[in-house]
Amino acid sequence: MDILGLHLSPRRNGNSAAMLEEFLRGARHGGAAAESYFVADHDIRACTGCAACEETGQCVITDDDMAELYPRLATAPRIVVATSLFFYDVPAGGKALIDRAQTLWARRYRLGQTDMLRPDGRGFLLALGATKGRDLFVPVSLCVKYFFDALGLPRQFDHLFFRQIEGLGDLAGRDDYMSQIYEAGRAFGRKGRGGPGQNSE
Numbered sequence: 001m002d003i004l005g006l007h008l009s010p011r012r013n014g015n016s017a018a019m020l021e022e023f024l025r026g027a028r029h030g031g032a033a034a035e036s037y038f039v040a041d042h043d044i045r046a047c048t049g050c051a052a053c054e055e056t057g058q059c060v061i062t063d064d065d066m067a068e069l070y071p072r073l074a075t076a077p078r079i080v081v082a083t084s085l086f087f088y089d090v091p092a093g094g095k096a097l098i099d100r101a102q103t104l105w106a107r108r109y110r111l112g113q114t115d116m117l118r119p120d121g122r123g124f125l126l127a128l129g130a131t132k133g134r135d136l137f138v139p140v141s142l143c144v145k146y147f148f149d150a151l152g153l154p155r156q157f158d159h160l161f162f163r164q165i166e167g168l169g170d171l172a173g174r175d176d177y178m179s180q181i182y183e184a185g186r187a188f189g190r191k192g193r194g195g196p197g198q199n200s201e
């Protein structure tokens with residue numbers, strides 16, 4: 001697998017799902033083997049903040065779907081996050097996944113493990129929301145920046161953001177946006193680094 005696509009929103013057939021699928025369609029046409037992971041299809045419990053992972057590098061929650069996701073998060077060469085905004089950030093189910101990456105953060109920053117570091121890895125953020133404020137994507141950008149960092153990917157990442165996308169089908173009805181997403185996916189799917197990330201917050 002070259003690319004892991006994480007869909008963090010609850011609507012399985014919604015705008016952000018269409019965004020991820022179009023991006024991965026482009027990535028596959030660009031030559032990458034891409035897999036998608038829909039949080040809505042999985043049981044991922046919330047981090048309890050117990051801090052046991054800081055001692056052991058393992059999460060105490062072992063009976064949910066994170067067990068099989070951890071190795072993929074720690075080894076995928078490229079990861080694309082696709083999300084809609086709920087109160088300016090990732091919806092709760094997706095945030096549970098991100099919070100559980102604390103285990104990987106602990107391995108890196110508390111236990112000094114380096115095996116998950118991927119300096120040549122790459123991240124990408126696809127995000128959309130219903131409103132149009134200037135700072136709409138600031139919180140999610142910070143959240144995903146430090147998520148990628150915890151995983152061992154570079155903090156810089158490319159992104160596409162779309163405002164004023166609300167009802168089911170709103171994004172799919174925008175041919176201009178869909179072709180932008182496809183082309184970005186195709187570029188991300190090509191081998192090699194493909195230039196520096198844009199995000200610097």
Ligand SMILES: Cc1cc2nc3c(=O)[nH]c(=O)nc-3n(C[C@H](O)[C@H](O)[C@H](O)COP(=O)(O)O)c2cc1C
Binds near residue numbers: 013015083128
């Ligand atoms: C609980 C909730 C909170 C939301 N909060 C925001 C928000 O803070 N900013 C925004 O622009 N849109 C917000 N929205 C709108 C969604 O981001 C928007 O409808 C999006 O297109 C949904 O994408 P989806 O079809 O992938 O779920 C919110 C929607 C819900 C249900």
